[in-house]
Amino acid sequence: EPEVTQTPSHQVTQMGQEVILRCVPISNHLYFYWYRQILGQKVEFLVSFYNNEISEKSEIFDDQFSVERPDGSNFTLKIRSTKLEDSAMYFCASSSTRSGGDTQYFGPGTRLTVL
Amino acid sequence: KQEVTQIPAALSVPEGENLVLNCSFTDSAIYNLQWFRQDPGKGLTSLLLIQSSQREQTSGRLNASLDKSSGRSTLYIAASQPGDSATYLCAVGKVIFGPGTSLSVIP
Numbered sequence: 001e002p003e004v005t006q007t008p009s010h011q012v013t014q015m016g017q018e019v020i021l022r023c024v025p026i027s028n029h030l031y032f033y034w035y036r037q038i039l040g041q042k043v044e045f046l047v048s049f050y051n052n053e054i055s056e057k058s059e060i061f062d063d064q065f066s067v068e069r070p071d072g073s074n075f076t077l078k079i080r081s082t083k084l085e086d087s088a089m090y091f092c093a094s095s096s097t098r099s100g101g102d103t104q105y106f107g108p109g110t111r112l113t114v115l
Numbered sequence: 116k117q118e119v120t121q122i123p124a125a126l127s128v129p130e131g132e133n134l135v136l137n138c139s140f141t142d143s144a145i146y147n148l149q150w151f152r153q154d155p156g157k158g159l160t161s162l163l164l165i166q167s168s169q170r171e172q173t174s175g176r177l178n179a180s181l182d183k184s185s186g187r188s189t190l191y192i193a194a195s196q197p198g199d200s201a202t203y204l205c206a207v208g209k210v211i212f213g214p215g216t217s218l219s220v221i222p
Contacts, residue, residue, distance in 0.1 A: 041214075043204065091159065104210065106160070106161070
């Protein structure tokens with residue numbers, strides 16, 4: 001069964017550094033998403049991406065964050081100048097249609113630890 | 116602003132028992148509602164998706180209902196098993212998640 005994959009599974013970085021989290025969505029999906037979950041808190045929507053552009057973003061997704069689909073398979077989340085409070089699990093998801101109409105399939109997540 | 120809540124926050128039941136998890140949302144104008152399962156330290160697995168025009172969905176021992184007018188959904192798990200132990204999350208519309216119900220099924 002097709003699945004969303006994410007790398008790395010765990011990323012440790014120093015405060016102020018830039019990190020790139022990588023995701024490979026399901027191959028025939030068109031909509032891509034990033035979420036984060038701070039330990040013990042709710043899963044929070046960050047951004048959705050369609051047709052090579054951001055279709056929606058939350059208040060969390062400020063200028064520190066950017067997303068890119070550099071090729072036909074990868075979908076990346078870049079976090080510039082990381083802060084301690086960026087420590088969280090970051091989940092990528094994909095769906096064949098927009099979130100209103102179809103199931104989103106989630107990856108296993110990347111645990112980001114900012115020291 | 117859409118708010119999603121889940122009751123109870125935690126639930127512990129003996130194996131074999133039927134149980135109901137509750138999800139409430141404040142804005143009834145939703146596209147759909149999804150129930151997810153999250154195992155500790157893992158990603159989210161979609162269990163059931165109910166479109167706004169539907170009243171319920173079933174998959175195996177799971178049955179989810181949706182009442183948009185009252186802003187409620189329930190996830191019914193029949194004949195619970197220890198392998199059902201996980202956190203169950205509901206999410207509405209543009210994927211706003213509830214805080215989850217942590218379920219423990221005791222052998």
